[in-house]
Amino acid sequence: MDVAGAPCSSREGLARELILAALEDLSQEQLKRFRHKLRDAPLDGRSIPWGRLENSDAVDLVDKLTQFYGSEPAVDVTRKILKKADARDVAVRLKAQQLQQLGPSTVVLSLSEYKKKYREHVLLQHAKVKERNARSVKINKRFTKLLIAPGSNAVEDELLGPSEVPEPERARRSDTHTFNKLFRGDDEGLRPLTVVLQGPAGIGKTMAAKKILYDWAAGKLYHGQVDFAFFMPCGELLESPGARSLADLILDQCPDRKAPVRQILALPQRLLFILDGADELPAVVTPEAAPCKDPFEATSGLRVLRGLLSHELLPLARLLVTTRNVAPGTLRGRLGSPQCAEVRGFSDKDKKKYFFKFFRDERKAERAYRFVKENETLFALCFVPFVCWIVCTVLQQQLELGQDLSRTSKTTTAVYLLFIASMLKSAGTNGPRVQGELRTLCRLAQEGILKHQAQFSENDLERLKLQGSQVQALFLSKKEVLGVLEEEVTYQFIDQSFQEFLAALSYLLETEGAPGAPAGGVKMLLNSDAELRGHLALTTRFLFGLLNAERVRDVERYFGCVVPERVKQDTLRWVQGQGHPRVAPVGPEKNDELEDTEEPEEDEEDLNFGLELLYCLYETQEDAFVRQSLTNLPEIVLERVRFTRMDLEILGYCIRCCPAGQALKLVNCGLVEVKEKKKKSLMKRLKGSQNTTKQPPVSLLRPLCEAMTSQQCGLRILILSRCKLPDAVCRDLSEALKVAPALRELGLLQCRLTEAGLRLLSEGLVWPMCQVQTLRMQTPNLQEAIQYLAILLQQSRVLTTLDLSGCQLPNYMVSCLCSSLKYPNCCLKTLSLTSVELSDMSLRDLQAVKTSKPDLTILHPKLDTHPQPLKR
DSSP: OOSSSSOHHHHHHHHHHHHHHHHHTSOHHHHHHHHHHHHHSOBTTBOOOHHHHTTOOHHHHHHHHHHHHOHHHHHHHHHHHHHHTTOHHHHHHHHHHHHHHHOGGGOOOOHHHHHHHHHHHHHHHTSEEEOTTSOEEEHHHHOOOOEEEEOTTTSOOBTTSOOOSOGGGSOEEOSHHHHHGGGOOOTTOOOOSEEEEEOOTTSSHHHHHHHHHHHHHTTOSSTTTOSEEEEEEHHHHHHOOSOBOHHHHHHHHSSSTTOOHHHHHHOGGGEEEEEEOGGGSOSSOOGGGOOOOOTTOOBOHHHHHHHHHHTSSSTTOEEEEEEOOOOHHHHHHHHSSOEEEEEEEOOHHHHHHHHHHHOSSHHHHHHHHHHHHHSHHHHHHTTSHHHHHHHHHHHHHHHHTTOOOOSOOOSHHHHHHHHHHHHHHHTTOOSHHHHHHHHHHHHHHHHHHHTTOOOEEHHHHHHTTOTTOHHHHHHEEEEEEEOSSSEEEEEEESSHHHHHHHHHHHHHHSOTTSTTOOTTHHHHHHTOOHHHHHHTHHHHHHHHHHTSHHHHHHHHHHHTSOOOHHHHHHHHHHHHTSOSOOOOOOSOOOOGGGOOSOOOOOOHHHHHHHHHHHHHHHHHOOHHHHHHHHTTOOEEEEESOEEOHHHHHHHHHHHHTOOTTEEEEEESOEEOOOOOOOOOOHHHHHHHHHOOOOOOOOOTTHHHHHHHTSTTOOEEEEEEESOEEOHHHHHHHHHHHHHOSSOOEEEEESOEEOHHHHHHHHHHHTSTTOOOOEEEEEOTTHHHHHHHHHHHHHHOSSOOEEEOTTOOOOHHHHHHHHHHHTSTTOOOOEEEOTTOOOOHHHHHHHHHHHHHOTTOEEEOTTSSOOOOOOOO
16 A cells, blocks of 8 residues: 555555664664653554563564554654653654655554544535535534434343333434433443444435534544544445455545555454444355455455454444444344434424524415424424435425425325435426336336446446436536546435435336336346345335325326326235235343243345335325225234334324235334424423323324224224233224224233233223224233222123133132123123133132023133034
């Protein structure tokens, strides 16, 4: 590696000769004093151990200095120590020879001096960020705080209810304090070496990472812990041609090529590497992509990244990794045991701040924000920063034309499509030529997605005749990067998610069999293997959104083509052939006390596919399509999912549209509640102390409960297994039980409920309009439930089946049940007690009930009839 102009080996030789000549000029007494000063005056917090210096002669000292500090930096170190050892004349001669033989441009700053210079360089380079429309804005003025929640390995699952973890573990806004806590130690004081910021596309991970780098350079973050921080965009490094070492990549980010890179790398524990977009790395490790272990080895960007991520390269360095949401096993496989945090986007408060930062005119900002706030669905979508930017961009153009945003956008797909229309209109571009360019741009996007390519060369654009086109100026951003011989110009889409959106559009625009059309078309996209399916997840979701009838009309109008009906039919048939969707675990199972036998692990990609399928169905916003799709999926099983608000909105929508006979089973499911820590003003605290009436809390499960009450909802069976049900959830579920038109069966299996929760559920079940005919219960606290079961048996006019299989029923409980079963108004027809151990007294009581009520069937192996047990 060259430092200035001469080859590295010859420069190192010159440096060694200069040091040796200077040390040979010293007397024995001066040399002894030099050794002591070298030991007693550590530079940049480092010094050569005295045991290695004590008996060293001049030649030994040259070896130790150059090995410890690097050849050329060792010349500076020698010169400074000579001054401290009162050999100033030798130091002056050394400086003169250094300037003469190595040149003035090669005098390297000390590490402490270079730290300051590098920080100043980072502040200058990253003070402004380019928006998607290439407008540069100051990062401090544009950055809006994001909600960041502890990852699944840091928060105990609070199953189906609001989080009860301590307030500090709730999601917090991304201020300096929150960023500083990312690398905090655990209870034993061990600090993580790797922190992962996860989140969906467009949520603000890259902007947050750049803000962390900027705040570090400003001295606000990791003070006294990190000396150098480097930003590594994974996508660019993967596509960069030629071989580069980690040292080369570090030099690329420094203000000049004189950086003391060997000294920097000698203290890996003081380094922070920010790896942006680690999900772009291929999942399969091939022999040629084995992790790099040498920071000076010139190799591919993939090997360098794998070396850092695996900690085989600079094992003590800190890593801050951004990635889209991936299955936890995949993440652990790549990174060991990282500390995770999830980027949750904007809070409602920060959405407003973003609007006022985007619009420079306060009046326009207020008008735009008010309009979006009144559109509840659109306002909800704005938690994603990229969507918020699109909405602001569209509104800005509309306001400049004296118009308003005239249509409601319920999905991300609709917002992205509206953005295309708005950009074309504002640029005054239309007509067949531009429509053709748009179709070609979609083909470019599709080619890139299938090849894992985000950077495009000028040759790529020229091949498709997009170079200099109007759509290039509108939707592609230009970037000049340092190539092997000269600067290279590359292009990329304004956002990775926008490229995926256009790739999805290409499947609607291409005529099957036409030149350039993808082989297999939409069928190939939908039937991708597990690894590729994860990569194409967002593209597939956009495809579903574009199948909406209104979106199809928009596409045909904007792109000047006819969308084949077969695309929608092929997609519908594919969904109907998927069987029973299941959902990947998103965090460790915390409900240990309720854990039964271990089940074999399922493939995480296959499990995750189920949740993604529900997202796809939601994106269509076509009730009939969702209903048709679910006809062949009679049971939806969601297992070990930590629901977000958006997950529950999507689940609620799909259940509201589900066909008659649908079953939903939630097993070990938890909630991720995003709450800010809010400070109340003095007036609000005073008002709060005077207000004695308190509104009952709303559970995050309310969207599902409300969906169950819709007249078009066909949900027949609801099973909640191994879930903790707080009172707020029981209250909302009780209200749903009262009026749910299709619900006929409720299962509460190994669920933890309070006595208040049991009371609330029983109120719903005895409601005159409740339609639940079958109740299945397995609960550890049945003794608390028995009184409510007794009331239910006495008062319900529709309950015909009670299944208590697997419960513990001591004599007094059986006696209570028998009394209720003998009640004249009890309508129960079947009582299942299979796998229940009963005493002789309990068996006699039950036999007596059977004798008095011959229409009642009691299922138990020790009673005189042995019908088949109820299907579970």
